[in-house]
Amino acid sequence: MIERTSLLIFFLLVFWSINAQDSEVTNQIYEGNTRIEADEFVEAEMAFRRALSKSPERTEALYNLGNTHFNEQDYEEAKQRYFQTQKFADNSTSKHQAFHNMGNVFMKQKDYAKAVETYKNALRNNPQDEETRYNYALAKELLEKEQQQQDNKEQDQQDEQNQDNQENKDKEKDGDKDQDSRENKEDNESDKGEDEKDKKDEGNQEKDNRSNDGNNQKKNQQPQKPKQTELSPEQVKSLLEAMNNQEKEVQDKVNAEKIKGTPIRGRKDW
Template sequence: MKRKYILILFLLVWAAASQAQNERKFVRQGNKFYEAAMKDTSRLDTVQFNKAEIEYLKALEKKPDDTKWNFNLANALYKQKKFDQSAEKFKEIADKTTNKVEKSRALHNMGNSLLMKNKLDESIAAYKDALRNNPNDLETKYNLLYAMNMKKKQQDQKKKDDKNKDKDKDKDKDKDKNKDQDKKDQNKDQKKDQDKQNKDQQNKDQKQQQQQQNKISKQNAEQMLQALENNEKKIQDKVKKVQALKAESKKVEKDW
């Protein structure tokens, strides 16, 4: 009976050891892909990093709480520029581990992932949390200062942009003001032109009217002159008739 129990125990230990060997095999294979991708510094070999990610996931299916393997997976995600996923994975590690050094590393890498997404406030907060767990980490201090400097530059640029916007608004106001003034001046000039046209037209009408009146006056004068000439002729005709009668009368008296 003892031998039977010993055999069963041996089989259980062997099965567990065999399973552990399979998990480590995935990790080792993933490490090979990761190291191969890191050798070529001239380019980012996302294919090899992706293969490493797949192998690490296989291992974590068997042992999901292994901190080291989770780090490997998070790093593979980061190298593929899957920054949102790597930040989430590093945060998960930081939340689960009680080791301050590991927590600081996870938070540091989480800050790097967030920094790559230009989430400056969140990355600064991650770096500060990392330093609370490991105050002497010089690399984290440097990255914190770098992120804070980036934020300051963005704030300065925003102030500059806002100032330029205000200047543009002032320019637009001046332009609108000038446009209004130009419009007023244009309306004023148009009014002057219209008044001049009206005055010229009025002078023209007055001149035409004067010419017409002068023409009528001349016609009247000619008519009056003609009437006077006609009257003068009639008078002369009457005088001639009277003289003729007188002459006739004298002639008759002499005959007697």
């Protein structure tokens, strides 16, 4: 009888202790919520932590502590508390609320891909929640826009890279053209010098030709020696006879003049 009484007292004490502890945790959670309404977030955080020190898996304390961190813009701590809430929650309502608020954290961090996945998990636990559905659609739209902007940025970078490559190629071509132009100019100047030299040589050659032509003309204009004409024997004979006759005539004439000019010697009478 005494043993039964002692055992009953033990269970009553345990039950009372559990109820007392649970009541204390509940009171701490209530105090924390009151502090949140008064925007006393530091005091609210302390109250929720006291509750969790006695009941680490108490989802109400975890969830409300997450909300406190969210209001303080401590998004990493808030995200951790929401994750713990959905982990220890034993009903879809608590899981939905934890995933929904975790999605809000990702939205604040502009991590739209994770926000989309987190809102999906929230909708799996409560497909009819309009606010979650709206947030999911918004996160999806922002994700698509972000991806489009990223694609455009990459395309712009690629276009800029292509433009830089094209400009470098154009500069190389211009450099080659300038080099070719300089080489062509040098070749043209060299050819011009050779042409001028050729023209000068041609002028000298023409001058020499004119000089040679003048010399040849002078040589051609000089009197040529008469060619000797061969006479036939008859012509030689006739010529000799003519010469003899002419010589005789001359001699006769000379003799006649001598006779005519000689004084006649006469006698002188003394």
